[in-house]
Amino acid sequence: MSVSVLAQTLKGSEIIKIGNEINELKRQGQQIANLTIGDFDPNIYPIPSELRDGIIAAYQDNQTNYPPADGMLDLRKQVSAFLAEEHGIQVTANEVLISSGSRPIIYSIFLALVDKGDKVIYPLPSWNNNHYCHITGAEEIQVPTTAENNFLPKAADIAPHLKGATLLCLCSPQNPTGTMFEKADLEEICDLVIAENASRQPGEKPLYIMYDQIYAMLTFGKQHVDPVTLRPELKDYTVYIDGVSKCLAATGVRVGWGFGPENVISKMRSIVGHMGAWAPKAEQVATAKYLQQDEAVHGYLKNFSGRIQEVLSTLYQGFQQLKAEGFAVDAIEPMGAIYLTVKADYIGKTTPEGEVLNSSADINFYLIKTAKVALVPFSAFGTGDDVTWFRASVGTSTLEDIQAMIPRIREALSQLK
Numbered sequence: 395m396s397v398s399v400l401a402q403t404l405k406g407s408e409i410i411k412i413g414n415e416i417n418e419l420k421r422q423g424q425q426i427a428n429l430t431i432g433d434f435d436p437n438i439y440p441i442p443s444e445l446r447d448g449i450i451a452a453y454q455d456n457q458t459n460y461p462p463a464d465g466m467l468d469l470r471k472q473v474s475a476f477l478a479e480e481h482g483i484q485v486t487a488n489e490v491l492i493s494s495g496s497r498p499i500i501y502s503i504f505l506a507l508v509d510k511g512d513k514v515i516y517p518l519p520s521w522n523n524n525h526y527c528h529i530t531g532a533e534e535i536q537v538p539t540t541a542e543n544n545f546l547p548k549a550a551d552i553a554p555h556l557k558g559a560t561l562l563c564l565c566s567p568q569n570p571t572g573t574m575f576e577k578a579d580l581e582e583i584c585d586l587v588i589a590e591n592a593s594r595q596p597g598e599k600p601l602y603i604m605y606d607q608i609y610a611m612l613t614f615g616k617q618h619v620d621p622v623t624l625r626p627e628l629k630d631y632t633v634y635i636d637g638v639s640k641c642l643a644a645t646g647v648r649v650g651w652g653f654g655p656e657n658v659i660s661k662m663r664s665i666v667g668h669m670g671a672w673a674p675k676a677e678q679v680a681t682a683k684y685l686q687q688d689e690a691v692h693g694y695l696k697n698f699s700g701r702i703q704e705v706l707s708t709l710y711q712g713f714q715q716l717k718a719e720g721f722a723v724d725a726i727e728p729m730g731a732i733y734l735t736v737k738a739d740y741i742g743k744t745t746p747e748g749e750v751l752n753s754s755a756d757i758n759f760y761l762i763k764t765a766k767v768a769l770v771p772f773s774a775f776g777t778g779d780d781v782t783w784f785r786a787s788v789g790t791s792t793l794e795d796i797q798a799m800i801p802r803i804r805e806a807l808s809q810l811k
């Protein structure tokens with residue numbers, strides 16, 4: 395055994411496997427519309443020019459040494475002001491932690507709260523919680539969700555699992571579904587957490603919520619809701635994930651933040667410090683300056699979310715049209731993020747080559763080969779591979795790309811018998 399048990403048992407990314415298939419077809423000269431990656435094509439969606447110029451200026455100003463362990467004070471103050479203005483969330487700069495994108499925040503929440511064997515609850519489908527559970531040795535409690543509930547968990551789904559649990563992972567707008575919590579639904583979940591914590595003994599570890607709102611500024615008219623705004627008594631038990639990666643199309647800039655109770659944030663700060671997962675100093679300086687430019691920020695967000703919404707709606711309408719024509723497809727109206735939840739219910743059907751599609755992965759590979767469109771089956775986010783729902787991610791596609799793919803999907807599906 396040359397590596398640790400942990401390393402040996404790490405699960406590979408399903409999305410990377412699909413990516414390999416796409417790359418192989420590209421090598422053969424085929425053009426595939428890649429709706430698999432949760433990223434942006436910077437030529438379609440560049441970061442704000444003021445942020446880009448600020449980063450360059452910060453390097454020219456030699457902002458290249460270690461940043462403070464919890465992030466530049468200026469940035470933490472600006473994050474706190476931004477959260478107050480945009481979401482009415484009140485946190486002090488000391489309750490904010492900056493890291494290199496938001497993944498280290500997620501990882502440090504797990505390390506700060508979860509002991510081996512602790513129960514961690516998360517919905518299916520969901521993004522990456524399984525990997526952090528694996529790394530921390532948590533007992534995973536996976537809660538299946540349904541299309542009728544927009545693939546978000548309801549209080550009744552979660553209630554049977556809360557006794558003694560340590561962490562409840564929630565995300566809205568959600569990756570992979572692009573759907574958002576209704577206020578009443580999140581309130582009911584919050585009330586369960588409050589009741590569970592009230593039942594614990596003094597000194598017992600409480601139940602925490604990890605609330606991932608990294609897509610909260612990318613919404614299409616629906617109000618973003620969050621636990622502490624709905625139930626202020628959850629402030630001591632909720633740690634939030636947020637940052638610039640998605641709302642500023644800045645996935646490669648690597649500035650993320652988390653916020654929550656100071657006693658937890660201070661431990662996460664030490665963990666992020668040991669990982670050395672600080673955001674680069676120049677990027678922090680530039681982000682702090684950018685967040686102060688109200689007009690630029692709002693102008694960018696309006697334009698960016700408008701464009702993403704248009705592309706998602708076009709794809710949604712395309713699937714609705716196919717459904718109306720009698721194809722076994724469906725889609726859930728986009729609410730936020732860069733994702734559309736689509737269905738292609740073709741398990742058991744036979745391709746013109748005589749192959750039977752036995753799983754969502756088979757359907758996906760058929761669509762890649764025949765329609766030149768690559769999606770991600772929900773099985774990559776933890777559901778069974780008999781579930782025929784898929785994530786379509788639009789950050790690397792233009793409106794024209796999306797318009798052109800619907801006839802190809804129609805043609806490919808009509809060949810299945």
Ligand SMILES: Cc1ncc(COP(=O)(O)O)c(C=O)c1O
Pocket residue numbers: 432494495496497498521565568569606608635637639645649650
């Ligand atoms: C829900 C969610 N949270 C967090 C992240 C991590 O973002 P970052 O690139 O800032 O690490 C992602 C990235 O895909 C995401 O989808």
